[in-house]
Amino acid sequence: MNEIRQLSTSVINKIAAGEVIERPASVVKELVENSLDAGSTRIDVTVEKGGAELIRVTDNGHGVSASQLHLAVASHATSKIQDADDLFRVATLGFRGEALASIAEVSRLVIRSRPADAEAAAELEIVGGRHEPIRPIGAPQGTMVEVRQLFFNTPVRHKFLRTTQTEMGHLTEAVTRLALAHPQVHFTITHGGRQTHDLTPTSNLAERVAMLFGEDLATGLIEVNAEDDDLQLRGYVANPTHSRGNNRMQYLFLNGRFIRDRSLQHALGEAYRGLLLTGRYPIGFLHLTMSPAAVDVNVHPTKLEVRFAEGGRIYSHLLGSLRTKFLSTDLVARANLPR
Numbered sequence: 001m002n003e004i005r006q007l008s009t010s011v012i013n014k015i016a017a018g019e020v021i022e023r024p025a026s027v028v029k030e031l032v033e034n035s036l037d038a039g040s041t042r043i044d045v046t047v048e049k050g051g052a053e054l055i056r057v058t059d060n061g062h063g064v065s066a067s068q069l070h071l072a073v074a075s076h077a078t079s080k081i082q083d084a085d086d087l088f089r090v091a092t093l094g095f096r097g098e099a100l101a102s103i104a105e106v107s108r109l110v111i112r113s114r115p116a117d118a119e120a121a122a123e124l125e126i127v128g129g130r131h132e133p134i135r136p137i138g139a140p141q142g143t144m145v146e147v148r149q150l151f152f153n154t155p156v157r158h159k160f161l162r163t164t165q166t167e168m169g170h171l172t173e174a175v176t177r178l179a180l181a182h183p184q185v186h187f188t189i190t191h192g193g194r195q196t197h198d199l200t201p202t203s204n205l206a207e208r209v210a211m212l213f214g215e216d217l218a219t220g221l222i223e224v225n226a227e228d229d230d231l232q233l234r235g236y237v238a239n240p241t242h243s244r245g246n247n248r249m250q251y252l253f254l255n256g257r258f259i260r261d262r263s264l265q266h267a268l269g270e271a272y273r274g275l276l277l278t279g280r281y282p283i284g285f286l287h288l289t290m291s292p293a294a295v296d297v298n299v300h301p302t303k304l305e306v307r308f309a310e311g312g313r314i315y316s317h318l319l320g321s322l323r324t325k326f327l328s329t330d331l332v333a334r335a336n337l338p339r
């Protein structure tokens with residue numbers, strides 16, 4: 001009855017998939033993060049039926065060699081870290097070595113990849129976790145991962161898929177976050193044969209904001225650039241004439257990774273105190289850079305939440321930098337901001 005048994009790899013992968021792969025947007029996030037980690041400068045996302053039918057991410061990154069293709073989709077297999085100490089200096093978006101194995105367990109996945117020095121690409125197809133033989137195929141340098149019929153073998157998850165429009169909204173948001181973190185990368189999104197986004201590469205975050213949210217918001221942006229020792233804050237916040245009824249346009253990035261952090265969002269809100277009506281939230285696109293050793297990103301499988309060693313100092317730096325910036329512009333005088 002109560003006998004203890006070791007779980008099979010397949011069950012372990014399904015459990016991991018349950019934690020990380022919630023919906024098509026999660027697949028897109030994981031695949032695009034892999035493309036970014038591979039140094040890609042162009043990433044194309046193609047979707048059918050909001051991602052439920054097909055998600056294809058194609059990149060021009062460094063690729064995976066044919067002999068490593070099986071490992072790429074194996075669980076707990078990664079090229080990004082080696083030992084536990086590496087966890088405190090991760091510079092890549094991925095490191096758990098779980099994403100591809102998880103996705104492959106709950107979909108029909110094809111990975112096709114060609115490193116720069118290979119004569120041809122190799123392709124591996126996995127159906128619900130079962131590997132087909134690897135075959136050579138012609139393809140340009142880089143990697144393509146195709147995910148069809150997500151959750152076809154996990155009916156409960158499948159039932160939780162929402163309308164095409166809802167899933168597309170989540171998926172676009174996932175790409176938006178990554179595109180804001182990497183303005184120098186060219187991203188496209190194509191849905192149902194129609195290109196919905198063509199985000200051309202730029203060295204300027206404000207230009208990327210304009211591509212995503214329109215010129216009107218972008219022209220009123222206030223630049224922030226403040227350093228405190230090893231802590232750097234760069235980016236833009238919106239003029240108080242632009243605000244939202246919720247905090248969803250507060251894009252915070254830590255060392256290139258989108259994060260959600262209540263405390264830092266609170267600091268952002270505090271900085272605008274007196275500048276916005278109650279119930280309105282500021283808009284911001286802010287990049288924090290600090291030593292990876294000062295932050296634990298291994299708090300949650302999706303890495304959305306992080307833990308700072310010195311949360312208080314970061315809070316004060318964000319709030320202080322923004323207040324200083326606002327005081328130095330005529331925003332404060334106009335809004336009659338209490339000093």
Ligand code: ADP
Pocket residue numbers: 030034035038059061062063064071072073077078079080093094095096097098099100101143
């Ligand atoms: P992680 O990103 O945490 O290492 P993944 O399961 O997402 O785990 O990927 C496993 C490995 O497969 C990566 O470490 C990387 O070596 C390789 N890989 C995955 N996607 C790509 C890609 N688009 N380009 C190059 N290598 C990739």
Ligand code: MG
Pocket residue numbers: 030033034093094095097099100
């Ligand atoms: Mg990954």
